[in-house]
Each structure stands twice: as structure tokens, then as C-alpha cells.
Amino acid sequence: MSDACYVYPDAPATPGRVTPDVLFRRGIYMNGSMSFDDGKSVTIWGFTDLAAGQGQDDGMGGGSFPSPAIRVTEGQIVHTELTVGMMWMHTIHHHGIEPSEENDGVGHFSWDVTNGTYTYQWRPSSAGTYFYHCHTNTPLHAEMGMYGGLIVDPKPDPNDPAGTRRAFANGPIYDVEAIWAADEIDPAWHNLPWYAGTCGGDVGLNNLNPKYFIISGVDGASSALTHPGVAVDMTLGQTLLARYICAGFHPQKIDFGGLTVDVVASDGRPLPAVWQTQAIEAHSAERYDCIIKPTTTGTWTVTVQFLHWRTGAVMGTARTRINVT
């Protein structure tokens, strides 16, 4: 810990703490891994679900990548409890959620959680697609995998049949959902300690040269084409809500393989009018909610291109599929 600079360790009581409607208990892991289609692997860090018995607060083990999703309903009072051992510092920033300063999870505007537990208290006002990620030494910790999906569902509409799923209040109804967090991995960054570079010295955090391109923790070279958590299987007549999260740092372009999508929301806010498109250019942390209603059976390949932030060159692609039977 003495090796870290410009960190703001603390784990105080939550101001104005009340009993929540829903509680998420997150620990951390610092020794996970992800395997790629070429047989190689890298170290991954992330958050664990302590309530589900995952992980220890000592952070030594592995865990799921992306981290377990947080799913809540508009208007609920939410507690996200983060427990971190004394060896590390991390935060949870609920990206796109706009709580008070203390609950925003940005180290130097509040604190980096260490040697204890901090409970982030917030109440989502707008249904949509978000994600959560660590905001300590963020270039490194987010690249290492410390993020997970965050979905805010609208309150159920009393006029809808039970089980109806909408993207947001009075928004489109969907039957099938995909969460595509597209990210790039530079293995050279994956051997650094959590505090790397904070005291100065060149550890290369200005220069991300990704070699792998992934969708929701699955290699987009080939595995994501068929991985059940990523590729979509639906039947003709169903409606898909694809929640696209740009989880990397370089610009991206997602192409839906010839399908025209209705973009109905972005960054957790409904758009004033539906935007119909076959491709979206996005950049780090943007989210786009896409309604897809194929009109025939078939298979469509969804391709995410990863574009170098300076040259614009395509560094690689990740692909998955929509199968309609």
C-alpha cells in the first residue's frame, strides 16, 4: 500500500443511510483469468457476489468476467456494498447513475475503499443500460476487467400482462435480451500491480495496444459467435433488446450484419425519436439500446470493429450472431 500515491483510502459510514429496497454485496478478485481462442490467457480482476458465496474479501481468488450484473428497478433505493481487504484499493462507480458525491465512487472526489466496507446508496431515476466499474487507477483497473452490467428496469406497467418486459416506461416491449459489452485487451497491461504508475514512472498506461477483442468476457475471434451468453437465439416474431456497452477505451463501430435496428435509448435515457440504423459508432462508456425485430428466419453476424484512437485504423474485430428460427 505504501507503493501507491494519490489514493484516498477510507471506508466511512454512508451519509443518510436508510434500509434499502435491494442490496448487492460485492467483494473483489485479483487473480482471475480469461482464456482466448488462441489458447493464451491473461490475468483478470473483478468484483464478486459475496451474497452468492463468491470470493473472499481477501481478493485472492478468481471470479466471473464481466463481474456479476446489478439489476434494479427504477425508484428502488439501492445499496451496493463494496468490501476490500487491506492489500488493495478499489471503488464502484455506477457509470451513468448520478448519485451524491459520496456515493459516486470516484477515488479523489470521495475515497478509495480499503480495509473495510463502503455502502454506495443510490436510487435510479431512469430505466436503461448502464455499467459499473472501478474508479481507482481507472485505466488499469477497468482494463483488467473490473466492470459489470448495470440494468435499470422500469416499474412494471399495471396495464401490461404479468412478465411483460419494457426497455423503459412506455417504451418498447421485448422478449429476448442481449448484453454486449465490447472491450479490447492488451496483454502487456495485465501483469501490473494495482497501484502501477500512481507514484510516477512510465508503466505504459498512455498506450493501449490491444491484441484481443471480446464481447461480454468472451473472445470475439470465434467463441462469441456461438457462446450461449453472447450469441442470441430467438424465434421469428420475437423482439430482441440488444444492450450495447462500449466497455473499451478505443472507439468502436458495431454493425448488425445487414439488420436495421431501432435505437431507442442511449446512456440510460430514451431518445426523443427512434433512430434507425445498421451500424453505430461509439466510444468508451457509451451505451445504445437497440430493438431488433427480424422479419425472416436466418443468421446475422454482428461485428464490432475496434478503431485506434489516433489513427482510426481497425485494430481488430469481435463478432457474435443473431440466430432466428
Added chain:
Amino acid sequence: MERRGFLKAGTAGFASLMTGTGLLSWSTRSEAATISKTFYITAGTQTMPDGVSIYVKGFSDSSADLNIPATPIICQEGDTLEITVINRLAVTHNFVIGGLKAGDAPLASTGDIAGGGSKTITYTIPTGKAGSYLFYDNKTNYNVFLGLHGGLAIMPAGKTNQMYSGSPTFKKQTFWIFNDIDPALNKAVQDGTAIPTSFTPRYFTINGLTSLPPGAPGHGDPTRDALFDTRSQLAGYLGDRTLVRMLNAGMCTHSMHVHANHMEWLTDRGSVRPQVWKKDTIQVRNKLGKIDAIYPFEAPPDAYPPVTTGHFPMHLHDEMSQTAGGGMYQFGAMTEIVFK
């Protein structure tokens, strides 16, 4: 070598910037005016947060200053710009006001200004040109990266609170000008050696400064710390809707991300968008990309208990931009949003 002794940015050079409120101040006029401004092309060094000294150039307020970015100009349609640019260096430079939309011809240009020379441009702004502009040097394709850039705001005639006819209204306005620095380029220019064919930026600035987090030397000093630079920091009470004119002078495409409120996204590369989207993250492209968006200063919508005050960051989310010299997280292109 350059003609004059080196100026030192970050100390006296920047002092002249700090007069006034920092934000662009504007009150409407019923009649067109002539806006006269003289810029001096000067050079010197700027010390980066890791202590590395970088050779930079700027369009400065006097021959003793080094202003990066240049002091902004605000005017309205119908005004006449009369801009004199005095080149205090030995090499040829120029001064160009970029077009409104991507692909548009420049509004105006001085043409070459030989070392030691000067040129004046006189340009009467026609109706329909309200918007945000970058002025810069395009004598080479890299001079803009050295610091030779600044912002020009053209208001619609007779308006104080709209950036184009029918736009959402605002109370205050400012520029966020982003730049990315690869010291190898600056060194090559300084030494007169071959310009690198590829760049890897190591420093990332907003309005010429990097953020300096609590505990860092200079933290809280508005002349050194981008978090507190009054040109960059957004500070307001609820309802203090602030138009931010974002200009990308740098090498890299950036992902601007605000905390505590979504922004109302008005324009992309000079074109008014078909609808106003509310976004927490907006792409600001390289190759002189620009964005106009309003930060509404509404109570942070997801706070419980509700709050009306607080401190939050605006940072670029392509997180490489949050570093200096390959590390030093929090010493990059970030500023502060203060709910007073």
C-alpha cells in the same frame, strides 16, 4: 533556433489568462461591431506533471506571454473580425479559422506569416455562421498539436442565451479545448530534426492544463490545475445551464464523460443534431472534431437522500488520457464540476 528567449508557460505566461471570470462573458448588442485582436506567436516550455519540460508554441496576448490555448474570442453574426497575428518566431506560421462544419472551407486565413512578420485578416461574419470554431495554425499538420490553437464563439445576432436560432437556452458558456502531447514531436520541432512519422501521446490537456489531484504540488491553483482552472471548471447553482463548446485540437479521438448530470447534446462537428439527446458520454473526434452540449445543473437525479451540492469530475473515458508520462493516473484531461 527560435528568435527569442524561451518563455515559461504555467507561470507568468498563463497569468494573463486568469483575469476575468474564466468563462466567456457575453452581452448582446443591437449593432454589429469590429472585434480587434492581436495575437503574438510565441514559444517556450511547459512543465508536465512528471517534471518533463516540453517545447510549446502559442497564439499569445503579448510577446511576453505564452497562452495555450489562445485567449478565446466571442462575437456575433454581422461583426467584423480584425485579427492581427505577429510572428515572433523565426519560422513561417499561419492563422486559420476553421470552417463551421466538417469539410467546410476555412472562414478566414492569414496565409503564410514569415518569421518576424505579421498579417491581418478582416472578416465580416455573415448570418448563418453562429457556432463554435477552432482557430489554429495549419502551416504544418502538427503545429496545432504544439499549442497553436484557440476557440472562437460566434453568437447568433441579438441572442445571449442560444447558440443557434431555436437552440435550448443556457446561462453561461465556456470552451473545453483538448490536446494530446507527444514530447517526441515537440522535441523534433525544437531541435529542427525530422518529424516523427507516428505519434504516441504521453500528456493530455484540457485548456492547456492537466488535472492535479489532492496532494499534488499545485493542486487547487487555478493557473496550474485543470480541476480549478476557471476556464474549465463548471461551477454553478441549480439551473445554471452552461454551454460547453468542446474543441479537439489533439491527435486522438476522445470520449468526454460527465458525472452528476447528463448533458444535452446539440451539435457534432458544427452540424446541429436532428434531436437533442441526453448523454453522459459524447465522442469528440480528432482531426479537429467539435461538440456543443449543455450541462444543465439539475439536482443529481439518482441521489438518495436528494442533494443539490457536491463535487464531481468531467473526465475523458478513454482512460489513457487520464495519465501523464505513462502513469500518474488523475494527471490528465479532467476538470471539476461544482454544484454550489
